[in-house]
């Protein structure tokens with residue numbers, strides 16, 4: 300691919316994306332038609348979906364915005380994509396003020412939001428791209444060559460003449476990506492790019508994303524899948540309730556959890572079922588990061604420091620409280636654990 304070089308090298312000194320103190324408030328609930336006609340004052344509660352996010356994404360990174368449902372990931376991406384105006388703060392794309400000059404910012408961007416739903420099912424793959432190329436005002440002479448190029452990039456050349464309704468989910472997702480690549484953007488925004496894809500298609504998309512990064516593009520990806528963020532992203536921002544909780548390379552973040560390994564333990568409690576006392580006793584030799592009681596079953600997530608020998612003290616505690624050890628799984632620390640430990644969320648998922 301050559302066209303990306305034109306935009307990717309345009310202003311190398313600037314970050315691909317920069318957010319300063321960006322916030323977005325939505326009003327919750329609905330206004331009745333009567334209220335609207337009467338122009339009654341809007342008394343609905345304002346809720347901040349994004350609340351003061353600062354973020355710099357240098358060029359050439361795969362950057363992950365991760366967090367649970369409702370964390371504010373999509374709202375952030377929509378503001379960068381110029382689809383939503385921030386309530387406050389500044390959004391820049393390749394040094395361009397995205398609020399003041401949305402058209403110029405948009406020329407730097409390829410956006411995949413809504414995945415496979417953003418293609419016309421009654422058109423062929425090629426017709427979809429012709430339609431969007433015209434919409435984006437690509438020079439007519441360049442359109443056939445560009446379409447050929449992006450179809451090849453996403454591996455759809457041989458199926459370009461089929462109606463999109465006959466495509467699989469993965470193919471429609473690839474067509475959305477081809478559409479986003481039409482303008483040879485230097486920054487790609489992908490909102491939950493692998494949702495709905497089977498593991499093989501997701502792995503192929505990951506490879507494609509890495510290739511696009513290696514060609515010089517910047518990719519901002521949102522995902523609630525910590526494992527995906529861990530495998531794919533150069534750096535990750537963990538976002539929760541509209542705020543940026545922590546930012547760093549996955550390995551760096553995993554070092555924040557003061558443990559070498561993590562144990563998932565299930566104990567069956569005895570008749571008197573004193574889970575509080577058991578947790579307290581376990582807490583003397585391991586950090587209890589999560590607990591859940593389901594009937595008599597007590598599930599614990601334990602962080603184990605280097606060299607901890609878990610089984611002897613665990614069996615001793617179980618014996619002391621008349622409980623039985625049902626299961627012990629020992630795993631390396633994951634980004635999900637980092638998220639749990641940073642947000643202080645209880646629970647195991």
Ligand SMILES: Nc1ncnc2c1ncn2[C@@H]1O[C@H](COP(=O)(O)OP(=O)(O)OP(=O)(O)O)[C@@H](O)[C@H]1O
Nearest residue numbers: 325326327348367368369370371372373374375523
């Ligand atoms: N148009 C809107 N009007 C009112 N509230 C909204 C609107 N869009 C988003 N929200 C609220 O803002 C919060 C953040 O939503 P957002 O979609 O950005 O989260 P997310 O991290 O992308 O989550 P998900 O993974 O579920 O898409 C949620 O509480 C959501 O209900």
